[in-house]
Amino acid sequence: MNNFEFYSPTDFVFGRDAELRAGDLVKRFGGSRVLLVYGGGHAVRSGLIDRVKQSLTEAGVGLTELSGVMPNPTDEIVYKGIEAGRAQQADLVLAVGGGSTIDAAKAMAAGIPYEGDFWDFYAGKKTIDFALPIGVVLTIPAAGSEGSGNSVVTQVSSRKKVSLRTPYWLRPKFALMNPELTYSLPAYQTAAGATDMLAHIMERYFTNTPHTEVADAVGEGVMRTIIDVTPRVLAAPDDYDARATLMWCGTLAHNGICGTGNEEDWASHGLEHELSAFYNVTHGAGLAVVFPAWLTYMSQHHPAKLHKWAKNVWQADSPAEGIARFKAWLRSIGMPTTLKELGIDNFDLETINNHVHETKGEVFGAYLPLDKERTRAIYQLMQ
Amino acid sequence: MNNFEFYSPTDFVFGRDAELRAGDLVKRFGGSRVLLVYGGGHAVRSGLIDRVKQSLTEAGVGLTELSGVMPNPTDEIVYKGIEAGRAQQADLVLAVGGGSTIDAAKAMAAGIPYEGDFWDFYAGKKTIDFALPIGVVLTIPAAGSEGSGNSVVTQVSSRKKVSLRTPYWLRPKFALMNPELTYSLPAYQTAAGATDMLAHIMERYFTNTPHTEVADAVGEGVMRTIIDVTPRVLAAPDDYDARATLMWCGTLAHNGICGTGNEEDWASHGLEHELSAFYNVTHGAGLAVVFPAWLTYMSQHHPAKLHKWAKNVWQADSPAEGIARFKAWLRSIGMPTTLKELGIDNFDLETINNHVHETKGEVFGAYLPLDKERTRAIYQLMQ
Numbered sequence: 001m002n003n004f005e006f007y008s009p010t011d012f013v014f015g016r017d018a019e020l021r022a023g024d025l026v027k028r029f030g031g032s033r034v035l036l037v038y039g040g041g042h043a044v045r046s047g048l049i050d051r052v053k054q055s056l057t058e059a060g061v062g063l064t065e066l067s068g069v070m071p072n073p074t075d076e077i078v079y080k081g082i083e084a085g086r087a088q089q090a091d092l093v094l095a096v097g098g099g100s101t102i103d104a105a106k107a108m109a110a111g112i113p114y115e116g117d118f119w120d121f122y123a124g125k126k127t128i129d130f131a132l133p134i135g136v137v138l139t140i141p142a143a144g145s146e147g148s149g150n151s152v153v154t155q156v157s158s159r160k161k162v163s164l165r166t167p168y169w170l171r172p173k174f175a176l177m178n179p180e181l182t183y184s185l186p187a188y189q190t191a192a193g194a195t196d197m198l199a200h201i202m203e204r205y206f207t208n209t210p211h212t213e214v215a216d217a218v219g220e221g222v223m224r225t226i227i228d229v230t231p232r233v234l235a236a237p238d239d240y241d242a243r244a245t246l247m248w249c250g251t252l253a254h255n256g257i258c259g260t261g262n263e264e265d266w267a268s269h270g271l272e273h274e275l276s277a278f279y280n281v282t283h284g285a286g287l288a289v290v291f292p293a294w295l296t297y298m299s300q301h302h303p304a305k306l307h308k309w310a311k312n313v314w315q316a317d318s319p320a321e322g323i324a325r326f327k328a329w330l331r332s333i334g335m336p337t338t339l340k341e342l343g344i345d346n347f348d349l350e351t352i353n354n355h356v357h358e359t360k361g362e363v364f365g366a367y368l369p370l371d372k373e374r375t376r377a378i379y380q381l382m383q
Numbered sequence: 384m385n386n387f388e389f390y391s392p393t394d395f396v397f398g399r400d401a402e403l404r405a406g407d408l409v410k411r412f413g414g415s416r417v418l419l420v421y422g423g424g425h426a427v428r429s430g431l432i433d434r435v436k437q438s439l440t441e442a443g444v445g446l447t448e449l450s451g452v453m454p455n456p457t458d459e460i461v462y463k464g465i466e467a468g469r470a471q472q473a474d475l476v477l478a479v480g481g482g483s484t485i486d487a488a489k490a491m492a493a494g495i496p497y498e499g500d501f502w503d504f505y506a507g508k509k510t511i512d513f514a515l516p517i518g519v520v521l522t523i524p525a526a527g528s529e530g531s532g533n534s535v536v537t538q539v540s541s542r543k544k545v546s547l548r549t550p551y552w553l554r555p556k557f558a559l560m561n562p563e564l565t566y567s568l569p570a571y572q573t574a575a576g577a578t579d580m581l582a583h584i585m586e587r588y589f590t591n592t593p594h595t596e597v598a599d600a601v602g603e604g605v606m607r608t609i610i611d612v613t614p615r616v617l618a619a620p621d622d623y624d625a626r627a628t629l630m631w632c633g634t635l636a637h638n639g640i641c642g643t644g645n646e647e648d649w650a651s652h653g654l655e656h657e658l659s660a661f662y663n664v665t666h667g668a669g670l671a672v673v674f675p676a677w678l679t680y681m682s683q684h685h686p687a688k689l690h691k692w693a694k695n696v697w698q699a700d701s702p703a704e705g706i707a708r709f710k711a712w713l714r715s716i717g718m719p720t721t722l723k724e725l726g727i728d729n730f731d732l733e734t735i736n737n738h739v740h741e742t743k744g745e746v747f748g749a750y751l752p753l754d755k756e757r758t759r760a761i762y763q764l765m766q
Contacts, residue, residue: 004397006397010390015385015386214605214628222601257635257640
């Protein structure tokens with residue numbers, strides 16, 4: 001087991017009506033003027049934004065709204081939010097939405113008090129040493145951003161989708177998690193979210209670090225739970241317990257508890273971010289295509305940990321059988337497993353393969369470091 | 384799944400030389416004058432206290448020492464610590480030791496800034512609304528106090544051993560966890576610690592709450608890991624990875640992650656606290672006697688959840704077989720499973736049984752509420 005730091009200070013308030021505690025929690029964490037960040041559409045029509053605003057107002061908290069955050073958020077919306085937050089002298093950023101909204105809100109929280117260009121942090125030019133506190137009302141269980149110190153933003157000009165990982169500043173102070181808010185999530189988005197959760201665990205699980213028994217046991221348990229519960233959620237979208245189970249799995253998948261002491265991989269996320277950035281596909285659906293290809297490549301070149309994964313997660317006797325069951329499960333929940341099924345007909349392999357190495361470096365990934373030849377082979381397996 | 388709040392804000396710094404970061408972490412969490420609390424003996428002789436003091440001094444942090452905390456800490460040592468902390472105007476309490484030291488330090492952290500008698504909190508007369516920040520250098524993996532908001536203190540005059548649970552104030556800000564510090568733990572204490580960990584998970588696992596799939600999966604995984612790794616630790620006390628695995632299991636067993644959304648039980652801890660308070664036995668060894676008796680009673684009167692436990696934790700076909708394997712495992716790691724083996728020859732059943740209800744109330748426990756008749760039957764099963 002490697003040395004590690006596990007720091008997940010978020011106050012998770014989980015259950016029915018959790019969003020009504022927004023005012024309380026904002027005040028507990030020192031907020032008085034909130035920048036309220038959301039996408040729009042359903043959150044407004046469903047009355048959720050009104051309920052959150054009422055809770056803030058009843059607590060005597062001021063607010064400015066920034067709506068219009070889109071999936072795969074860009075630097076453009078972040079700049080808008082920073083401007084709005086500064087104008088208001090916001091002292092807390094509250095995101096209402098899923099990973100995209102939260103990730104954009106995190107970038108705003110870092111950018112509002114920073115004198116330079118927030119992209120400095122994502123470009124690796126500067127390290128965040130202060131950010132406004134961040135709160136979350138979660139509506140899409142998937143990205144795990146409510147419990148992580150990470151934020152993914154795409155720079156429009158360069159098409160670079162950059163994942164920033166921070167130990168402290170970008171971890172939300174609180175997350176309000178009401179499973180009922182996820183009843184209306186479309187099946188495709190629900191399934192893509194579940195796939196994203198599995199991927200977050202697998203990026204940690206596939207490691208060469210010896211003696212990761214605890215993290216493995218926790219990760220396997222959460223993976224099996226996701227695999228069991230996702231079909232139940234799809235069959236009955238308003239099954240409270242099933243929705244609750246899936247929602248909490250999404251947090252555990254990415255707050256770090258499944259990777260304590262492991263050297264983590266994250267190559268598959270790197271490969272997928274290119275698909276999202278170039279073809280604007282749903283991140284989780286992209287992972288449904290990337291991960292089986294990555295696993296297939298590993299089964300041929302570095303199968304070590306795949307045996308345990310196949311046995312303990314899929315009750316399979318071999319990596320090949322485990323991968324087959326994983327793909328069958330993905331299909332059963334309506335996920336694509338090839339680029340074509342993902343809707344990418346004109347896949348430009350060489351451009352994407354060059355670009356992924358421009359973004360991630362000549363070689364990336366820890367389980368089996370990937371150079372250009374290996375990533376090309378993995379992209380080919382997606383076709 | 385019930386509504387829940389999961390808040391585990393402790394910064395866990397885990398690995399070799401973790402104790403050398405004491406100065407850094409104290410400063411990160413705003414400390415400048417530390418009350419350094421420890422037991423004595425081995426922590427001093429091994430040079431650990433000197434290393435911690437050097438780290439504090441190098442960081443420019445002032446300190447006052449309070450040594451002499453004993454197992455099953457009493458209000459007397461807490462009063463001493465409060466006096467020392469006030470004299471020094473301490474702004475952070477740093478515990479070096481195991482659960483007893485940490486629990487005493489927590490009581491001091493609440494008591495130093497409080498105008499009244501700190502026992503008010505343990506007697507349920509007052510709720511803590513402020514406490515000094517608490518840091519930990521862990522030397523005994525068992526109680527999980529490094530990641531919990533709990534503190535157990537015994538009042539000498541009444542012999543009441545009271546467990547205080549708080550959501551916020553008593554959770555340590557940081558915990559420095561170096562598995563090497565546990566190499567010298569005697570086998571008996573190591574095994575008692577492992578038993579305590581299992582008990583912490585079982586107190587949460589045995590619940591009537593439906594749909595606790597995630598918490599069950601995590602808890603079962605950590606239980607199986609404890610069961611596998613404890614014999615390895617006993618066979619090779621300086622096996623770093625085995626010690627590290629057991630140490631981290633102790634934290635996960637009690638920081639709340641194994642009970643998210645469950646109504647928890649805690650009856651067995653109530654039954655055991657009487658044994659510790661009256662006969663001064665090691666808490667974990669007491670639990671090794673209490674839990675099999677509690678399980679045996681439940682197998683006869685409310686076996687529901689025991690089937691899943693037997694199957695998933697012990698690969699057993701029935702509760703009886705699961706209990707038999709649990710007892711065999713306890714014996715294999717040198718734990719007692721009867722009061723006599725625990726060294727209690729003159730067990731005064733009626734006095735203890737009356738006293739447990741004075742402390743815990745007429746009826747206690749959630750899985751199957753226990754009145755005086757039921758607790759008597761369970762105590763009888765320990766003989």
